[in-house]
Amino acid sequence: MNTALPSEDLLIRMQRDLKRAQTKNPADIKWTMVIDVAKCIGCHACTIGCVAENKLPPGVVYRPVIEEEVGTYPNVRRRFLPRPCMHCMNPPCVKVCPVTATYKNQQGVTVIDYNRCIGCRYCLVACPYAARTFDFGEFYTAETPDLPGKLVGQKTTEEGYEAHPAAEYGKKWAKRDDESPVGNARKCHFCLHRLAVSMLPNCVTTCVGRATFFGDRNDPDALVSELLGSPRVYRLKQELGTKPSVYYLR
Amino acid sequence: MKERGFKTLMALAVLGLIVGSWGIVDRFVHGHISMGFGSYVPWGLWVVFYLFFVGLTAGAFLITIITYVFQVKRFKSIGRLSAFTVLIALLCELTFISLDLGHMFRLYRFMITPSFTSLMTWFVIFTNVMVIIYLLESFFLLREDLVLWSQDKKRKGSSIYRMLALGKTSYEPEDRLRDENRVRILSIISLPAGLLFYGTNGAFFAILMNRPIWNSALTPLLFIMAALVSGGALITSLIYVFQHDDELVRPLGRIILFLLCGFIFLEILQFFVGYQTATVGLVTSLNLIAFGTYSWTFWVVHLLLGSLIPIVLFISRPNDSRAIAWACFLVVITFVAVRFNFLIPDLAVYKLEGLESTFFHRRLRTDYAPSLVEWLVSVWIISLGVLAFLAGTRWLPILSSNRRGGEEHA
Numbered sequence A: 001m002n003t004a005l006p007s008e009d010l011l012i013r014m015q016r017d018l019k020r021a022q023t024k025n026p027a028d029i030k031w032t033m034v035i036d037v038a039k040c041i042g043c044h045a046c047t048i049g050c051v052a053e054n055k056l057p058p059g060v061v062y063r064p065v066i067e068e069e070v071g072t073y074p075n076v077r078r079r080f081l082p083r084p085c086m087h088c089m090n091p092p093c094v095k096v097c098p099v100t101a102t103y104k105n106q107q108g109v110t111v112i113d114y115n116r117c118i119g120c121r122y123c124l125v126a127c128p129y130a131a132r133t134f135d136f137g138e139f140y141t142a143e144t145p146d147l148p149g150k151l152v153g154q155k156t157t158e159e160g161y162e163a164h165p166a167a168e169y170g171k172k173w174a175k176r177d178d179e180s181p182v183g184n185a186r187k188c189h190f191c192l193h194r195l196a197v198s199m200l201p202n203c204v205t206t207c208v209g210r211a212t213f214f215g216d217r218n219d220p221d222a223l224v225s226e227l228l229g230s231p232r233v234y235r236l237k238q239e240l241g242t243k244p245s246v247y248y249l250r
Numbered sequence B: 001m002k003e004r005g006f007k008t009l010m011a012l013a014v015l016g017l018i019v020g021s022w023g024i025v026d027r028f029v030h031g032h033i034s035m036g037f038g039s040y041v042p043w044g045l046w047v048v049f050y051l052f053f054v055g056l057t058a059g060a061f062l063i064t065i066i067t068y069v070f071q072v073k074r075f076k077s078i079g080r081l082s083a084f085t086v087l088i089a090l091l092c093e094l095t096f097i098s099l100d101l102g103h104m105f106r107l108y109r110f111m112i113t114p115s116f117t118s119l120m121t122w123f124v125i126f127t128n129v130m131v132i133i134y135l136l137e138s139f140f141l142l143r144e145d146l147v148l149w150s151q152d153k154k155r156k157g158s159s160i161y162r163m164l165a166l167g168k169t170s171y172e173p174e175d176r177l178r179d180e181n182r183v184r185i186l187s188i189i190s191l192p193a194g195l196l197f198y199g200t201n202g203a204f205f206a207i208l209m210n211r212p213i214w215n216s217a218l219t220p221l222l223f224i225m226a227a228l229v230s231g232g233a234l235i236t237s238l239i240y241v242f243q244h245d246d247e248l249v250r251p252l253g254r255i256i257l258f259l260l261c262g263f264i265f266l267e268i269l270q271f272f273v274g275y276q277t278a279t280v281g282l283v284t285s286l287n288l289i290a291f292g293t294y295s296w297t298f299w300v301v302h303l304l305l306g307s308l309i310p311i312v313l314f315i316s317r318p319n320d321s322r323a324i325a326w327a328c329f330l331v332v333i334t335f336v337a338v339r340f341n342f343l344i345p346d347l348a349v350y351k352l353e354g355l356e357s358t359f360f361h362r363r364l365r366t367d368y369a370p371s372l373v374e375w376l377v378s379v380w381i382i383s384l385g386v387l388a389f390l391a392g393t394r395w396l397p398i399l400s401s402n403r404r405g406g407e408e409h410a
Helices: A010-021 A045-054 A092-096 A122-126 A156-161 A202-206 A223-228 B003-030 B045-056 B058-069 B073-100 B119-151 B158-164 B173-206 B218-243 B246-277 B280-291 B295-316 B321-347 B372-395
Strands: A031-036 A065-072 A075-082 A102-104 A110-112 A212-216 A246-249
Touching: A010 A202, A010 A212, A010 A223, A031 A223, A045 A202, A092 A102, A092 A122, A202 A212, A212 A223, A223 A246, B003 B372, B045 B058, B045 B073, B045 B173, B045 B218, B045 B321, B045 B372, B058 B073, B058 B173, B058 B218, B073 B119, B073 B218, B073 B246, B073 B372, B119 B158, B119 B173, B173 B218, B218 B246, B218 B321, B246 B280, B246 B295, B246 B321, B280 B295, B280 B321, B295 B321
Parallel strands: A031 A246
Antiparallel strands: A031 A212, A065 A075, A102 A110
């Protein structure tokens, strides 16, 4: 058999890694993401997959893909850099939150308690990666023509089209009015609600180039642990000492 | 202040409240949808005004320093006016920042789940300390007149004054001595409290390692100086308008001139060190201040109207209290530009190269222009502050030189 070709899709292996991790004590897991920028084709499927999964409103994005042109003509290349939340091990956003609404969970994921967040946006200012966005309460369907609506409040199209519940943090955040997560800081949470049911984060699943890897870095047999041994590994803005849990491969 | 001026200001404040109420209604009905800022410039005009009013509270701090550190007892006579000004500035500051929050009704979270690693928590604590100090100080400074007024049967609202005096019906010389002693103790406490308050406000920004201009040990010092300049200039203008005391205005003018020059020197240092360091983020932020879209606020509003003209007035007419008052007034109103140029440029630089060309949305841009609602709400809060201040000078014994009460001063 030709071993040069992968014997299985990397997703299958990561899925197996995930199931193995979930047999462990949760405190022993450290979720980690590895992104191979050499394999990223800049299709933005992860961005859109994330928006769809988390029902993100306009202006809120958890995982944009930064596009860069490097080199000088004729030696130019495009480079793509997906940028989720870095889930730093020394997170500036956690330190500045005045009401402990944002914190590290047992598995090293930086999470936000939407019902505690006061919307001061100090964390947005503190994040060196601009990984947080504020939910202003906007609707994609805000400009959609509609029958005369109520004098005050949302239109029926907004209520109908964008009322599908988001499942972030394992809760149903259905109606978008003035309640959370509207008025909150929002960010990538490694799809904790999917992990809870043994599913990989949506950006990993939707990556057509298989450039995004996910797993428990405390498991030496996991794919991510294998990749972290690569000499191509680097992290963004390492000089700041934030120690991101998202690693890149050059 | 003359009756005509008082009525004109009152009318303007009422007009401001009426016009601004549109913005307040919009803020409560639509939340933050009408705001001009976004996620990359997440703080806007309301935070600018919040910083502005934090600075304006420093007038009393300056007077306390002069009175108790430099032992110039003459300044004690403006204790009431300066303490009351602090309360009004704190009222405006707290209103601005509360409306800026995404969930203002969760402010109680500061009490039940505070994080002491956050300088915002400490700033809230020191703000409350300031509110308590100046509420108590105002009360002990005003109590004698409040008791007298509550006993004056001819005076309208004597029952309100009785309530404000907490039911006290007589005021003996021993009470006066006791209250003076309490005010002295509160003023002395206000010195370290004030330093912590203004210093924490600066440190709040200084600790953010990804913000090149702010992330400097100079920032807390800059904030203390900025507060002393703007707060001192405000109290000097108010003394001229409400107490006409040239003997106080002239020395205060000299102090403001010294502080203003010191502040400009710190600004020059900031630019010099920044351009010499020449890191991309720092130079980009400084270039935004000096050559960006709002550079006119730096050159024209801050440096020309708010610094050069006042300095010329201070130096050329050192004994003309009217000129000094005008110079101080210019310093105060143009100081909004200083706060704007501190806050916005460091936010308006992308923190990751290429971020500007991905996922287009108006909330994901670094160009910021305050929206109409932001302006209207600002007008509303400032009008509320002006109205409360004018009402205080008219119906409370704020203007202390005359024991008969404030009405005669109006």
